[in-house]
Amino acid sequence: MVLAVIRLIRGPNLGDRILALDMIGVLAVGFIGGVAVLTGFTLYIDIAIALALVSFLATVALARYLMSRAARRSRESER
Numbered sequence: 001m002v003l004a005v006i007r008l009i010r011g012p013n014l015g016d017r018i019l020a021l022d023m024i025g026v027l028a029v030g031f032i033g034g035v036a037v038l039t040g041f042t043l044y045i046d047i048a049i050a051l052a053l054v055s056f057l058a059t060v061a062l063a064r065y066l067m068s069r070a071a072r073r074s075r076e077s078e079r
Contacts, residue, residue, distance in 0.1 A: 001024065001027050004020045005024065007019075007020035015066060018066065021059070022059045028055075029055065032044050036048065
């Protein structure tokens with residue numbers, strides 16, 4: 001977890017930061033799932049599923065942004 005936070009802060013580029021953010025989301029979902037198993041409180045499973053969905057959608061949105069930014073740069077360099 002600490003290494004993912006360091007990668008999120010230091011980069012060096014946006015792709016690395018996106019992957020670090022996704023890794024933190026996966027670790028959080030795993031932690032919440034583990035707590036759900038240990039406590040037997042099933043609401044934690046719902047929370048983990050919701051967090052996984054939000055994390056997935058954020059990763060896809062950021063990846064699409066990264067791709068559009070790269071395409072825009074390549075079009076500008078062709079001019």
